Amino acid sequence: MAHVDNDIERLIVRSLDGELGEDEQLQLNRELIRNPKAQRLMEQYKQIDELAGAALHHALSSDRIPLDPAALPSRTQPQRAVRYHRGWWLVPGAIGAALLAIVVAQFSATPPAGPTLAGRNGGAANTVVPVNGRIPQPTGIMRNAGTTVRRSTGRDVFGVVGEDGNIYWIEVDRTKTFRRPKLGPGAPTSTEGM
Amino acid sequence: MAMAQQEGFDAEEPVIEAIRAGDRFAFGEFVRRHNRWVFGVIYGVLGEHDGVEDVAQQAWTAVWRRSGELRDVKRWRPWLYRLTRNAAVDAGRDVTRRRNRMQVIAKDGQATPGDTPDCHLGGHEQHGEVLAAVQALPALYREPFVLRHLNGWSYREIAEVMGMPVDSVETRLVRARRLLRDCLKDKVL
Numbered sequence: 001m002a003h004v005d006n007d008i009e010r011l012i013v014r015s016l017d018g019e020l021g022e023d024e025q026l027q028l029n030r031e032l033i034r035n036p037k038a039q040r041l042m043e044q045y046k047q048i049d050e051l052a053g054a055a056l057h058h059a060l061s062s063d064r065i066p067l068d069p070a071a072l073p074s075r076t077q078p079q080r081a082v083r084y085h086r087g088w089w090l091v092p093g094a095i096g097a098a099l100l101a102i103v104v105a106q107f108s109a110t111p112p113a114g115p116t117l118a119g120r121n122g123g124a125a126n127t128v129v130p131v132n133g134r135i136p137q138p139t140g141i142m143r144n145a146g147t148t149v150r151r152s153t154g155r156d157v158f159g160v161v162g163e164d165g166n167i168y169w170i171e172v173d174r175t176k177t178f179r180r181p182k183l184g185p186g187a188p189t190s191t192e193g194m
Numbered sequence: 195m196a197m198a199q200q201e202g203f204d205a206e207e208p209v210i211e212a213i214r215a216g217d218r219f220a221f222g223e224f225v226r227r228h229n230r231w232v233f234g235v236i237y238g239v240l241g242e243h244d245g246v247e248d249v250a251q252q253a254w255t256a257v258w259r260r261s262g263e264l265r266d267v268k269r270w271r272p273w274l275y276r277l278t279r280n281a282a283v284d285a286g287r288d289v290t291r292r293r294n295r296m297q298v299i300a301k302d303g304q305a306t307p308g309d310t311p312d313c314h315l316g317g318h319e320q321h322g323e324v325l326a327a328v329q330a331l332p333a334l335y336r337e338p339f340v341l342r343h344l345n346g347w348s349y350r351e352i353a354e355v356m357g358m359p360v361d362s363v364e365t366r367l368v369r370a371r372r373l374l375r376d377c378l379k380d381k382v383l
Contacts, residue, residue: 013371019348019364047383048374049371055320056328057344058321059243060233069219069221069222072218074216
């Protein structure tokens with residue numbers, strides 16, 4: 001068989017299968033008129049289709065169904081459709097809620113109460129009360145106390161129950177920074193992990 | 195037999211629902227209507243018609259047993275195709291194992307029965323020659339070819355059950371015919 005253009009061969013096959021549009025059919029008809037090789041190919045394919053269809057029907061057609069429905073095993077329990085990931089949207093929701101809780105906890109955290117100036121001096125050092133219209137002079141030695149900075153790094157762990165029943169642990173590192181007045185040289189040494 | 199499926203409505207859906215509810219009568223009707231293309235799928239995989247009925251029985255039993263697993267009733271056809279094809283593939287493995295055993299036994303003798311089928315397999319009749327040629331096709335091309343010629347399905351319908359683009363179906367059908375022509379040109383064409 002001499003060569004026939006692949007596109008024409010496709011058109012021939014699609015025509016035999018009833019898959020050709022009008023324009024394509026016109027194109028194919030024109031090709032068939034001017035190209036005897038294409039015409040021969042179409043005849044051969046048509047013959048193959050007829051022979052194969054008849055042979056397959058002959059070999060495989062059977063009116064007898066291959067099983068008796070009455071003899072099928074009974075389904076004692078109603079079949080339940082497999083449920084795939086219903087409520088999957090709960091997972092990102094839970095993660096979001098956990099993260100929100102972390103943020104809120106972070107902002108609402110206050111430094112632990114430590115010794116204050118008031119505590120050390122036995123009075124309300126941060127409150128100045130005029131006496132007889134004058135501001136009282138402070139007693140004792142005043143130093144610029146400045147501040148100390150303390151960082152505390154910890155890890156928060158949250159458990160989220162997944163849809164599949166497993167518990168997923170979310171670990172979040174957090175760093176807290178505390179600023180407090182620096183204690184004087186005579187003050188007791190801080191034991192807060194400096 | 196072309197699929198009696200219109201856009202948006204499939205008359206088989208209530209039948210499928212009945213089967214899922216355990217209706218044996220509905221199942222019998224369903225088998226009767228679709229048994230031919232199930233045969234076609236199995237033949238397409240096995241490449242021989244011996245044993246097709248046995249495999250169909252296994253496939254239909256699986257359909258009955260697992261109908262509750264069908265999630266989208268509208269997609270019953272690809273689901274049925276998949277169950278059928280799996281049953282055929284499993285059976286095909288058994289056939290291959292049997293053939294291999296036969297070949298080992300036959301190696302001591304002269305003949306090697308059960309060799310890979312070629313164009314010369316089959317009887318002298320035209321049907322036999324054509325069937326042998328179809329059997330000799332790679333399964334890749336044979337499956338859509340059988341669905342097209344046994345059931346008269348459109349490219350779109352074949353593409354839907356086989357889960358492939360329509361263009362691929364077309365390509366496979368062109369190649370199947372090309373191979374068949376090469377195989378049959380000196381015999382029946």
